[in-house]
Amino acid sequence: MIINISLAWLQLARQKARFLVASTGIAFIAVLMFVQVGFQDALYTSATQLHNNLKGDLFIISTQYQSLTFNQSFPRRYLYQILGCEGIESVSPLYMQFAKLKNLINGIKFPIYVLGFEPERAILKLPIIQQNQSLLQLPKIVLFDSKSRSQFGPITQEFEQGKTVIIEIFNYTSSIGYKVKVGGLFSLGPSFGVDGNLIVSTSTFFQIFQGRSAKNVDIGLINLKPNANTQKVLAILSAQLPKDVIVLTRQDFINLEKNYWTNRAPIGFVFQLMVIMVFVVGVVVVYQILYSNIASHLAEYATLKAMGFKNKYLLIMVFQQALILAFFGYIPGFAISIGLYDVAGDFTNLPISMSLDKAGIVLFFVILMCLASGLISTKKLRNVDPADFF
Incomplete structure (x- = not known):
């Protein structure tokens, strides 16, 4: 079965104000993710700058x-x-x-x-x-x-x-x-x-x-x-x-430092917790957007069901809308975050900058967030009965 993605796009674009608000909300979530991921990466990079610049092949430290x-x-x-x-x-x-x-x-x-x-x-x-x-x-x-x-x-x-x-x-x-x-x-x-x-x-x-x-x-x-x-x-x-000392390679020395900031220092736990919280908040926000869109077009979905379209077709259309929202929210969020990274780097002197790794990680989480929201929001759509409308 071929799904026409233009139908999902037209349904979103039909109400331009709502689509703009939805994209803005997702962009805001993307920015929050970029900020958390950026500062978390800066934490590890700055904590290991000395390790990377020491001239040595092996390092001895106390246990x-x-x-x-x-x-x-x-x-x-x-x-x-x-x-x-x-x-x-x-x-x-x-x-x-x-x-x-x-x-x-x-x-x-x-x-x-x-x-x-x-x-x-x-x-x-x-x-x-x-x-x-x-x-x-x-x-x-x-x-x-x-x-x-x-x-x-x-x-x-x-x-x-x-x-x-x-x-x-x-x-x-x-x-x-x-x-x-x-x-x-x-x-x-x-x-x-x-x-x-x-x-x-x-x-x-x-x-x-x-x-x-x-x-x-x-x-x-x-x-x-x-x-x-x-x-x-x-x-x-x-x-x-x-036995009161250990010998490490450079990479093991770096990993030891990162492990401290990740698992033992409070700031590492806070960053990980904030990333999870931003993701959960994002799922809730996108769910509200998609659920509202489904509710406002419920009669149209009932009509499609009455015409013989199966639930699978309608659900895929909702997931397509989730992906469209993900990309339209991610792009401005990415652009804004580049500017925020520059400001944060100048203000804190921390090595915070955009990279392909950060861009890819946030894009993955934004898409996952939107798809998860789409899955939750389709419960009402799966249960819709054309007889309730006709």
Whole structure:
């Protein structure tokens, strides 16, 4: 049986105002979906930016590790114990901790994430850091993340204007600040747990955090020789190292971070819950639209039944209307969301942007939402009796 889709289209387009309102409602639901999916993706992308930019083939972390925003260190000596292991070319320690940075204008102190490493060893892939790495060998010189949020003051602007920028950093356990000079900028970006970043040498790091010991490392970076078998080295290290640390590949390290934000952090649960709620609300909204359309054309459907058309024909026509509404709502929702992503990215400095993956996911859910609504709304249509009208 061939179904003429033009009949479904004509029935929707006959009442232009209602069709416009229906499309607008679905567009609004699509925008809400795009916002939720966009921020959820930004959560994972921003949380793993450092992981993606670390120069290493394998990574050692404490078994107590939860995420980058928690301090969980292990003895530095473990790194030197594995230097003689087959396939390992070099190891590097990375120290991380939150400090407070004093705003240049209003004097308010805001949390900032401090990364400390030995400046003679390049541990970050960012080219600008490698260019300015020699500056870190000078005392009291730091690199500031130009994508840090605005609460830290006009540090980036003043540096780019050629001014000497002196900032004051405070350890959480001390009221005495430590003044350093901004020697360069880099671009990493904030996340949901971090508002800004500083890169310092290990000597400067331990001047800021005088309670920290160089004997305890937060992340150990392992660089392998060119022809080394990654899985073989991973197995050897896992067997040799004490049970209070684990060795991970980059992808496993990234997955561990994502798992924390998905399953253990409240924000991950909230995003998943909101996506489900938006979908359910969308089903209800589209159901009301389709049900209202069916109710207003019930006599026409009864006439078609009296003419011999089966329920299958009428139900398929309703599903066709659901698909038409899905696409006419999705297209403006997609266009609006591109603009919202730009605004949100500029305001939050989070990596939120449109992609084929997001466009495909939301399109799938919009179509599924409309088809589910169509299925629910056809109950009245299946039960319609032409004898009630004639």
